[in-house]
Amino acid sequence: MINRLCIIGVGLIGGSLSRALREKGFCRHVIGCGRDERHLQRARQLGVINEYSTDPANAVQGADMIVVSVPLRAMQSVFEQIDPHVPVDAVLTDVGSAKACVETAARKTLSGSLDRFVPGHPIAGTENSGVEASFAELYQGHKVILTPLEENTRETIGRVKAMWEATGANVQQMTAAHHDEVLAETSHLPHVLAFALVDTLSHMGDSDEVFQYAAGGFRDFTRIASSDPVMWRDICMENRDAILKILDRYMSDLENLREVISKSDLEMLQKIFSRAKDARDKYTQKYSS
Amino acid sequence: MINRLCIIGVGLIGGSLSRALREKGFCRHVIGCGRDERHLQRARQLGVINEYSTDPANAVQGADMIVVSVPLRAMQSVFEQIDPHVPVDAVLTDVGSAKACVETAARKTLSGSLDRFVPGHPIAGTENSGVEASFAELYQGHKVILTPLEENTRETIGRVKAMWEATGANVQQMTAAHHDEVLAETSHLPHVLAFALVDTLSHMGDSDEVFQYAAGGFRDFTRIASSDPVMWRDICMENRDAILKILDRYMSDLENLREVISKSDLEMLQKIFSRAKDARDKYTQKYSS
Numbered sequence: 365m366i367n368r369l370c371i372i373g374v375g376l377i378g379g380s381l382s383r384a385l386r387e388k389g390f391c392r393h394v395i396g397c398g399r400d401e402r403h404l405q406r407a408r409q410l411g412v413i414n415e416y417s418t419d420p421a422n423a424v425q426g427a428d429m430i431v432v433s434v435p436l437r438a439m440q441s442v443f444e445q446i447d448p449h450v451p452v453d454a455v456l457t458d459v460g461s462a463k464a465c466v467e468t469a470a471r472k473t474l475s476g477s478l479d480r481f482v483p484g485h486p487i488a489g490t491e492n493s494g495v496e497a498s499f500a501e502l503y504q505g506h507k508v509i510l511t512p513l514e515e516n517t518r519e520t521i522g523r524v525k526a527m528w529e530a531t532g533a534n535v536q537q538m539t540a541a542h543h544d545e546v547l548a549e550t551s552h553l554p555h556v557l558a559f560a561l562v563d564t565l566s567h568m569g570d571s572d573e574v575f576q577y578a579a580g581g582f583r584d585f586t587r588i589a590s591s592d593p594v595m596w597r598d599i600c601m602e603n604r605d606a607i608l609k610i611l612d613r614y615m616s617d618l619e620n621l622r623e624v625i626s627k628s629d630l631e632m633l634q635k636i637f638s639r640a641k642d643a644r645d646k647y648t649q650k651y652s653s
Numbered sequence: 654m655i656n657r658l659c660i661i662g663v664g665l666i667g668g669s670l671s672r673a674l675r676e677k678g679f680c681r682h683v684i685g686c687g688r689d690e691r692h693l694q695r696a697r698q699l700g701v702i703n704e705y706s707t708d709p710a711n712a713v714q715g716a717d718m719i720v721v722s723v724p725l726r727a728m729q730s731v732f733e734q735i736d737p738h739v740p741v742d743a744v745l746t747d748v749g750s751a752k753a754c755v756e757t758a759a760r761k762t763l764s765g766s767l768d769r770f771v772p773g774h775p776i777a778g779t780e781n782s783g784v785e786a787s788f789a790e791l792y793q794g795h796k797v798i799l800t801p802l803e804e805n806t807r808e809t810i811g812r813v814k815a816m817w818e819a820t821g822a823n824v825q826q827m828t829a830a831h832h833d834e835v836l837a838e839t840s841h842l843p844h845v846l847a848f849a850l851v852d853t854l855s856h857m858g859d860s861d862e863v864f865q866y867a868a869g870g871f872r873d874f875t876r877i878a879s880s881d882p883v884m885w886r887d888i889c890m891e892n893r894d895a896i897l898k899i900l901d902r903y904m905s906d907l908e909n910l911r912e913v914i915s916k917s918d919l920e921m922l923q924k925i926f927s928r929a930k931d932a933r934d935k936y937t938q939k940y941s942s
Contacts, residue, residue, distance in 0.1 A: 487866060489870070491870075507866060509866070546862065546863060546866050547866070549854055549857065549863050550854070550863055550864070550866050550867040550871050551867075551870060551871060553850070554850065554870060554871055554874040554875075555870070556910065556914075557846060557850065557874075557907070558874060558929075559910075559925065559926050559929040559930075560903065560906055560907050560910050560925075560929070561842070561843065561846065561903065562929040562930075562932050562933045563906065563925055563928055563929040563932070564899075564902055564903045564906045565838055565839070565932070566928065566929065566932035568838065571932070573835065574835060574838050574839055575839070575932075575936035575939070576939075577776060577796060577798070577835050577836070577839050578839040578840075578936070581778070581780075581840060581843060581844070581876070581877040581880075582839050582840065582843055583937075584873040584874070584876050584877070585843045585846075585847060585873070585874055585876075585877060586843075586933055587870070587873050587874075588870040588873070588874060589929045589930060589933045590930055590933045590934055590937070591870075591930070592930075593923055593926035593927040593929075593930050594923060596926050597919060597922045597923040597926055600914050600922055601914075601917055601919060601922070604914060604915070604917065607914065608911065608914060608915060610853075611907075611911055611914075612911075613853055614849065614850065614853045615904070615907060615908070615911070617849055617852065617853045618846070618849050618900075618904060619904070621845065621848075621849050622897065622900055622901075622904070625845075625889050625890075625893060625896065625897060625900075626893070626897060628890055628893065630886060630890060633886045633889055633890070634882055634883060634886040636848065636849075636852055637848050637882035637885050637886055638882040639852055639855065640847075640848040640849070640851040640852040640855065640878045640882075641848075641851075641878060641879055641880070641881075641882050643851050643852070643854070643855035643860070643864075644851045644875055644878045644879045645879055647864035647867070648872075648879070650864070650865075
């Protein structure tokens with residue numbers, strides 16, 4: 365049970381967390397923090413938060429749980445601002461999509477509260493952003509990955525875990541480096557490919573016609589290209605090495621597939637497509653929620 | 654109104670066409686044709702067809718509308734088998750995903766009925782295949798592209814158009830070459846990219862774990878990789894030039910994006926992602942059905 369929850373960055377992710385915890389009665393009071401006061405007013409009107417402040421140092425006062433839910437490249441500045449003001453019994457976490465960079469930023473800036481900072485990442489979201497898009501069920505049945513620091517106590521980790529479990533999420537732990545590799549493969553690379561595809565097509569001479577004939581498969585395939593550009597710019601910057609590693613592997617495989625098509629190698633083409641279909645069908649059966 | 658419809662290849666596409674036309678009362682009797690008798694029995698049990706034959710020459714007898722709905726590389730052989738038996742008042746069409754190759758095959762083989770063959774392509778489908786996956790609403794609100802031959806009369810084209818309009822589809826016409834370019838861009842390329850991505854990931858050492866952490870965005874992005882491998886092999890072979898052209902352009906754009914990420918060019922990265930998001934959002938507003 366959380367007495368006073370402070371959410372810094374009240375968008376889709378932070379807003380949905382607040383909605384879920386309030387709906388489950390896991391949280392008595394929520395203070396939202398952000399730079400845009402109108403945005404915070406809107407969050408209060410929507411019933412997502414009880415009160416707000418535009419000053420992180422002020423917002424964290426009295427909180428027993430602090431969730432930093434800002435773009436990756438804004439994390440360090442927020443940590444700097446809150447560090448001297450974090451209550452001694454408060455636990456901190458974040459929701460960043462890459463974890464090694466957040467750990468680095470925390471080690472640089474959180475002097476008094478590093479041992480109580482448990483990095484985290486809910487594997488959930490939609491292509492929409494902003495508090496208007498938030499909803500209480502976002503985390504239901506989804507995974508949340510925690511990448512605890514060696515300084516964290518079991519009790520501290522347990523408090524962050526309990527918060528996410530209250531939203532209906534399934535909480536797992538791994539190292540930050542491993543998290544960053546797995547997410548580069550399953551989330552960051554697909555986003556890069558989808559952004560690139562839509563950008564390529566939008567530069568065709570007949571792009572308006574192209575999009576007109578795009579059917580359901582294309583819509584599904586490119587949905588993630590409607591995601592927030594700043595958030596994804598930050599992810600590409602902050603998880604650059606892992607993304608480049610899997611992107612290079614993909615480009616090499618795609619180059620190979622290009623040769624197979626170019627040479628009209630029927631047998632190999634069918635083999636590659638069948639292998640992919642089998643893998644996806646197997647995965648869908650095994651892990652579909 | 655169709656008196657006797659002959660569907661050669663009773664799968665998702667042919668089966669859904671039959672269901673739609675029967676439900677609208679646009680068709681009195683449907684004969685299905687295919688190589689697998691058990692499959693045809695199943696289609697009859699499901700009420701998709703009234704009767705069946707495994708012999709195309711026999712199946713077309715007495716038909717006033719013949720729809721060839723087989724994989725692209727099987728078209729020519731079917732045309733050869735039916736050509737001498739097509740009734741003089743029958744109209745023919747197909748549903749192939751590439752059109753220049755179908756026109757070539759038709760010109761080689763349809764001696765007596767070429768002027769009554771109107772190539773067509775319904776822009777609809779799901780990642781599932783087979784008659785079990787067919788449903789009457791598949792074409793509702795979707796586009797069907799016809800690529801008429803110069804030999805076709807207006808009346809002949811009109812009969813194929815009327816059939817598709819009865820399913821709720823929106824029928825448009827263009828040249829085969831233009832169709833093949835547009836579809837390479839909006840459908841064939843995304844399928845190639847999705848098959849390649851799933852194949853790349855399934856070869857990672859930790860592939861089982863990779864798929865376990867894949868979230869909704871990944872599921873959407875890779876849905877089309879569950880499509881029929883033989884059908885997509887044929888499409889890649891038969892629309893090879895148009896696919897290679899757009900694939901090369903995409904790979905070049907992706908190479909450029911890789912450099913932008915590698916150089917940590919924040920400004921350009923945000924510009925590319927924003928451009929893509931704007932294009933997709935605009936397209937979604939304009940053309941979403």
